[in-house]
Amino acid sequence: MNPASWRFRSARLAYNLLIHALIPIALLHFLWRSGREPGYRRHLDERLGAGPNPDPGPDLWIHAASLGEMRVAGILLDALCRKHPSLRIQLTTLTPAGRAEAERMRAAGLPVAVRYLPLDSPALLRHFIRRLKPGILVLIETELWPNLLWRIHRAGIPAVLVNGRLSPRLRNTYRRLQALYAPLLATLEWAAAQTPEDAEHLHSIGARKVAVTGNLKFDLPSGRNESALARAHFSGRWLWVAGSTHPGEEEQLLDVHRRLRDAHPEIRIQLLLAPRHPSRAPEILDQVGRAGLSAVLRSRLSASGSSEDVIVLDTLGELAGLYALADAAFVGGSLVDHGGQNPLEPIAADCPVIVGPDSRNFADMVRRLVADGAIVQIADAEGLRDVLEDLLLTPGHGAAMVHQAQRTIAANRGATARTLELLRPLLRSPGSAGQ
Numbered sequence: 001m002n003p004a005s006w007r008f009r010s011a012r013l014a015y016n017l018l019i020h021a022l023i024p025i026a027l028l029h030f031l032w033r034s035g036r037e038p039g040y041r042r043h044l045d046e047r048l049g050a051g052p053n054p055d056p057g058p059d060l061w062i063h064a065a066s067l068g069e070m071r072v073a074g075i076l077l078d079a080l081c082r083k084h085p086s087l088r089i090q091l092t093t094l095t096p097a098g099r100a101e102a103e104r105m106r107a108a109g110l111p112v113a114v115r116y117l118p119l120d121s122p123a124l125l126r127h128f129i130r131r132l133k134p135g136i137l138v139l140i141e142t143e144l145w146p147n148l149l150w151r152i153h154r155a156g157i158p159a160v161l162v163n164g165r166l167s168p169r170l171r172n173t174y175r176r177l178q179a180l181y182a183p184l185l186a187t188l189e190w191a192a193a194q195t196p197e198d199a200e201h202l203h204s205i206g207a208r209k210v211a212v213t214g215n216l217k218f219d220l221p222s223g224r225n226e227s228a229l230a231r232a233h234f235s236g237r238w239l240w241v242a243g244s245t246h247p248g249e250e251e252q253l254l255d256v257h258r259r260l261r262d263a264h265p266e267i268r269i270q271l272l273l274a275p276r277h278p279s280r281a282p283e284i285l286d287q288v289g290r291a292g293l294s295a296v297l298r299s300r301l302s303a304s305g306s307s308e309d310v311i312v313l314d315t316l317g318e319l320a321g322l323y324a325l326a327d328a329a330f331v332g333g334s335l336v337d338h339g340g341q342n343p344l345e346p347i348a349a350d351c352p353v354i355v356g357p358d359s360r361n362f363a364d365m366v367r368r369l370v371a372d373g374a375i376v377q378i379a380d381a382e383g384l385r386d387v388l389e390d391l392l393l394t395p396g397h398g399a400a401m402v403h404q405a406q407r408t409i410a411a412n413r414g415a416t417a418r419t420l421e422l423l424r425p426l427l428r429s430p431g432s433a434g435q
Contacts, residue, residue: 011180015146016122023119036279039224041097046116050125054125054132055113058090059427061134063117063148067097067316069140069344072163072216074105076138079416081110084427090134100316101112110358117148120177125151136426138162142170146180153187158426159311161191162419163216166201167339167361174205189426192419206341210424214415215365220348227321229298233305236270238327238392241351243319244276244341245332252335252381254291254310260388261293261309268391270306272298272322274313276332276341281314288312323349328391328398330384331352343375347405350396354378354387368412374405 026048034041044053062077064070070093081087089112091102100290102114118124125147137152137159144161152159166174174181185191185206191198192213199210233238242253257271275284281297288295293309297316301311313319323329323346332339334356342362344351353375359366369375378384391398 004185007179008183011177012150015180019120021149022321023121024250026119030163037096042096043099043116047119049118049121049128054090054115054128055088055130056133056241057135058088058113058132059084059133059135060087060138061090061092061136061140062140062145063092064098064102064140065093065143066095067100067101068092069143070098070101070105071220072140072254073138074110075216075219075416076100076162076419077105077110077112078221079420080423083420085418086109087111087427089113090115097316107429112433117145120370121147122147122151126154129157134421136160138423144174144181144185146184149184149187159187160189161202161207162252162427163213163415164191164193164202165195166370167197171201171205178205186367190422192422194415197364203310208254213417213418213422214412216419217342217344217365218409218412219373219413219414219416222343227318227325229301229322229325231325233301234272234325235307235309235401236268238267238269239272239325240269240328240330240388241272241319241326241346242322242330243323243332243346245273246336246338247280248336249332250287251291253330253384254288254293255322256331256381256388258291258293258309259385260392263389270309270311270394272311272313272326274319274322274332278314278316281312284312285297290354292411307422314317320345320349323351327395328352328354328388330356332356334358335384337382340344343369344409345372347409349375349404350402352376352391352401353405354384356380356384369405372404372408374400374401374408 030040062073064073091112091114093099094117095100106112106114118128129151134157137157139161141163172346186208188207190209190408191202191207192211193202194215198210199212203210209334261269285295288310295310295312296308298311298313298315329346329351331341331343339361340355340359355366357378357379369434370377376387378387
C-alpha cells in the first residue's frame with residue numbers, strides 16, 4: 001500500500017471530513033474543560049494555527065502530547081543539548097499540563113520555544129509547517145496524527161518516533177484504520193520502540209525501519225526535587241503518597257488510610273493525595289470530609305505545615321519532588337479500569353512503590369519491576385492496606401525495595417544514548433534552516 005493508492009486517498013478523505021466536523025466540538029470541549037482547568041482557555045488561538053508566529057527554522061520540532069510525554073522529551077533534550085548546545089527547538093503539546101512542563105524546561109535554560117499543536121486539519125498544519133520550517137519532527141511515544149504525518153512528509157521534512165509504544169487499545173485502532181495509517185507510518189525515517197513487542201506491532205501496522213532502544217523513562221534522573229515543601233511541613237511520623245489518582249480510586253484510598261490510621265493511633269500517619277487532574281481537588285476535599293477525615297489543599301498549606309489527615313495536591317509540577325519526602329507511594333490509575341500511570345517517577349525519588357492490578361499501560365515495565373522485587377503489585381484495596389502496614393511496621397522492607405528498584409533501573413538505562421545515535425545522522429548544522 002502506498003500514498004498514491006485509492007484506499008489511502010479514500011481513507012484520508014473520510015478522516016478529513018470527520019476531523020473538520022469535530023473541530024467545533026473540540027473547541028467547545030476546551031472551553032468546557034477550562035471551567036475546571038483555566039489553562040484550556042489560554043492560547044486557544046494556537047489550536048487553530050494562529051497566535052504569535054513561531055520562530056522559523058528550529059533544528060528540531062518535538063511534539064509531546066501531555067505531561068508524561070513532555071517529561072520523556074525533557075530527558076532527551078537534556079542529553080541532546082549537552083552534546084549540541086546551540087540547537088534551536090520547538091516544543092508542541094496538547095494539554096496545559098504538558099505546556100506547564102515545557103515552560104518549566106524553558107525556565108530551566110533549555111533552548112526551547114513552546115506552543116500548542118494546531119488541531120489535525122490539513123490546512124491548519126500546512127500553514128503552520130510552512131511558517132515553522134523545522135529540520136526534523138520528533139514524535140514522542142504515540143502521537144501519530146494522520147494530517148501531521150502527511151503534511152510533514154509532503155514538506156520533505158524527516159519525521160521519527162521516539163520511545164514508541166502501543167497499548168492494546170491503540171494497536172486495535174491502528175489495525176482497524178490500517179488503510180490510513182500504514183502509508184503514513186511508512187513515511188517515518190525510523191521508529192524507536194520501547195520493547196521488542198512494541199517494535200513488532202509498529203512494523204505490522206506499517207513502520208518500515210524499527211529499532212528497539214528501550215524506555216527513555218528508565219533514564220529519569222534520580223532524586224529530583226521540584227517542590228517547595230519539606231518533610232517538616234508534614235507533622236505525621238509516616239507519610240504516604242497516592243499519586244496520579246483517578247475517579248473511583250480516591251474513595252478506596254481514603255478508606256485504606258482511615259483504617260490504617262485507626263489501627264495505629266500511636267503513629268501519626270498522613271496521606272498526600274495527588275489527583276491526575278488537579279482541577280478535581282475540590283471534589284476530593286468533599287470525599288475526604290465524607291470519609292470522616294480532615295484535609296487541606298496544598299495551595300492553602302500554611303508555612304508552619306499541616307496536621308490534617310490528608311493533604312490534597314492541587315498544584316502542577318510538584319509531585320515528583322513530593323515522592324522524595326514519602327515513606328511509601330501508591331501509583332494511581334491502577335485500582336480502576338484505566339491502565340495505570342508511570343511507576344518510575346517515585347522510584348527515581350527513592351520511594352517504595354505499590355501499584356494496583358490494572359497496569360496495562362506500562363505492562364512490560366511493571367512485569368520487570370515486580371519480577372525483580374523492585375515494586376509490589378496488589379490485587380485490590382485490601383492488599384494495598386496490608387502492604388502499607390508492612391512497610392509501616394518493617395521499614396527494612398521498603399529500603400530493600402528501593403535498593404532493588406535502583407538496580408533494575410541501572411540495568412535498563414541507555415535508551416537515551418541509543419536514541420541520540422539514531423538522531424545524529426539527521427541533525428543538520430544548528431540554525432541552517434532559517435538561512
